[in-house]
Structure formats: structure tokens, C-alpha cells
Amino acid sequence: DIQMTQSPSSLSASVGDRVTITCRASQNIISFLNWYQHRPGEAPKLLIYAASSLQSGVPSRFSGSGSGTDFTLTISSLQPEDFAVYHCQQSYSLPHTFGQGTKLEIQ
Amino acid sequence: QVYLVESGGGLVKPGGSLRLSCEASGFIFSDYYMSWIRQAPGKGLEWLSHISNSGSVISHADSVKGRFTISRDNAKNSLYLQMNNLRAEDTAVYYCARAVPAGKRGWFDPWGQGTLVTVSS
Numbered sequence: 183d184i185q186m187t188q189s190p191s192s193l194s195a196s197v198g199d200r201v202t203i204t205c206r207a208s209q210n211i212i213s214f215l216n217w218y219q220h221r222p223g224e225a226p227k228l229l230i231y232a233a234s235s236l237q238s239g240v241p242s243r244f245s246g247s248g249s250g251t252d253f254t255l256t257i258s259s260l261q262p263e264d265f266a267v268y269h270c271q272q273s274y275s276l277p278h279t280f281g282q283g284t285k286l287e288i289q
Numbered sequence: 290q291v292y293l294v295e296s297g298g299g300l301v302k303p304g305g306s307l308r309l310s311c312e313a314s315g316f317i318f319s320d321y322y323m324s325w326i327r328q329a330p331g332k333g334l335e336w337l338s339h340i341s342n343s344g345s346v347i348s349h350a351d352s353v354k355g356r357f358t359i360s361r362d363n364a365k366n367s368l369y370l371q372m373n374n375l376r377a378e379d380t381a382v383y384y385c386a387r388a389v390p391a392g393k394r395g396w397f398d399p400w401g402q403g404t405l406v407t408v409s410s
Contacts, residue, residue: 216396218334225293226334226384228398237398269334273394277350278324278336 184208184272188281194289199260203284205253205270214274215253217246221266230255291315291399293385298404305375311368311385311401319363322388322395325370327381338370339388348393375408
């Protein structure tokens with residue numbers, strides 16, 4: 183199975199900050215990397231697919247980059263509604279695997 | 290609007306069974322692969338299984354293989370997860386999700402709100 187490692191596991195930041203979350207795959211997954219936002223009590227929401235494609239309706243302050251084994255999710259200017267848990271997921275091979283999540287908290 | 294609504298969760302004893310359902314609306318259900326994903330308390334997300342749009346291709350994670358079975362009824366726009374021989378470690382919120390685009394390399398969008406399964410004596 184492909185292991186996905188996110189860092190950091192938690193992060194404190196303020197409204198307006200620029201934040202970067204990284205995700206590393208244990209083997210080459212080309213660009214089969216997706217990012218989700220998960221707020222408590224809500225359904226997880228797709229933010230970025232295929233490493234860098236912004237899902238329709240997602241604010242442009244979210245961006246994704248990377249290929250191969252190293253990927254990043256960047257939020258350019260944090261808004262109050264962005265405080266949530268973020269998950270990366272590889273869809274290169276079965277079983278699809280997720281990172282352990284990054285909890286983004288208000289500083 | 291595309292919606293997925295799970296149901297069927299609850300409290301079950303170890304060794305027991307439960308059948309989860311996921312009702313889809315707002316899209317042509319029979320055009321898409323569907324998946325089940327869970328999140329145990331304090332843990333990350335875990336992909337469990339997927340099923341092709343016709344139901345002819347099925348895959349399960351090793352952690353549930355032989356105990357859980359995914360199925361679908363395209364006439365009812367519904368996805369199911371039959372869970373047998375449940376263990377305490379199966380306690381989790383279970384989500385259904387649509388895989389986009391069709392195929393096993395898709396991403397998940399949207400997800401349902403989830404249904405809680407608690408396995409305890």
C-alpha cells in the first residue's frame with residue numbers, strides 16, 4: 183500500500199496568514215493526489231484534484247502543487263471558515279490511502 | 290444539487306451485522322463508481338471499498354475483506370455496505386462518496402454527511 187504522510191499534523195495560524203501543508207507519498211503517484219477539507223459535523227469537501235486543479239466553487243486562495251512524491255496545499259490568506267482538518271489522498275492505486283490529516287487551528 | 294445521504298448506522302455488539310445505505314440524488318447514479326470511506330475516532334480517513342457503475346467491478350480494503358460487501362441498486366439510486374462479524378475497531382463514521390471521473394483513479398466528490406457505527410458490548 184502507498185503510505186501518505188502529511189505535515190504538520192496540526193498548525194496554529196491567524197486570519198490573513200499564508201499556510202502550506204505538505205503531503206509525501208511513499209512512492210511515485212505522478213499527479214494522482216487530491217485534497218479535502220473537513221469541518222466538524224460536515225461532509226468532507228473536495229478542494230483540489232489531480233494535484234493542482236481547483237474544484238469548481240472552491241475559493242482561489244486554495245492552490246495545490248507537486249508531482250511524483252511531494253505535494254503541497256497552500257491557502258494564500260486564511261479566512262475564518264478555513265479552520266478545519268485537511269486530508270490528502272492518493273488515487274494512483276488501490277487501496278486509495280489518505281494522509282493522517284492536518285488540523286488547522288486559530289491562533 | 291448532488292446529494293448523498295447515508296443511513297443504517299447504530300450500536301451493534303461485536304460479531305454482529307449491520308447494513309448501511311446511501312441514497313443518491315441530483316445526478317445519474319448509474320454513471321459513476323461509488324465508494325465507502327470511514328473515519329474512526331481520533332484517526333484519519335480510511336478507504337474501504339468501491340464498486341463500478343454497473344456493479345461488475347468491486348474492490349475492498351484488506352481490513353474489511355471477507356467481512357464487508359459493497360453493492361448497489363441503480364434502479365433505486367442506492368449504494369449499500371453489508372458489514373458482518375463487526376469488531377470494536379470498526380467503530381467509525383462511515384461515509385459514502387461518488388468517484389469522479391468514472392474509474393478507480395477518481396477523486397471523491399461529493400461525500401455524504403456520514404453515519405456513525407459503534408461496535409460495543
